[in-house]
Amino acid sequence: MNEQLQMLVALQDLDLMIREAKDPERANREEELGFPLDGVVKLERTRERLAKQLDERLLQMYERMSRRYARVVVPVEGSVCLGCFMGLPTAASHRRTSGTTVDNCENCGRILYRL
Ligand SMILES: [Zn+2]
Numbered sequence: 001m002n003e004q005l006q007m008l009v010a011l012q013d014l015d016l017m018i019r020e021a022k023d024p025e026r027a028n029r030e031e032e033l034g035f036p037l038d039g040v041v042k043l044e045r046t047r048e049r050l051a052k053q054l055d056e057r058l059l060q061m062y063e064r065m066s067r068r069y070a071r072v073v074v075p076v077e078g079s080v081c082l083g084c085f086m087g088l089p090t091a092a093s094h095r096r097t098s099g100t101t102v103d104n105c106e107n108c109g110r111i112l113y114r115l
Contacts (some may be wrong), residue, residue: 004055005113008062012073016048017051084108
């Protein structure tokens with residue numbers, strides 16, 4: 001997995017954590033368990049720092065798709081995209097983003113990574 005993709009997966013993890021932390025029901029529950037209130041701020045700062053290191057076009061692609069999907073970057077199992085569970089043709093489409101090549105699922109468009 002290339003470095004950009006690895007960072008993008010980390011960024012997505014942070015986004016999911018931020019979303020969970022901001023979920024009111026969950027937030028109440030975690031507050032009871034002693035989840036620090038500034039936790040979200042720390043997550044957001046880390047996300048910001050990570051976003052700065054990412055290829056701008058890759059980040060834009062991610063941001064655009066994250067409005068549609070909870071998970072934008074998904075693993076591939078064999079030749080099946082684990083975002084939409086559709087089989088992929090032998091070679092997934094390659095899209096060039098200034099030096100960074102990422103695979104997109106031809107069916108749902110999610111960014112793919114191989115485990
Ligand atoms: Zn897909």
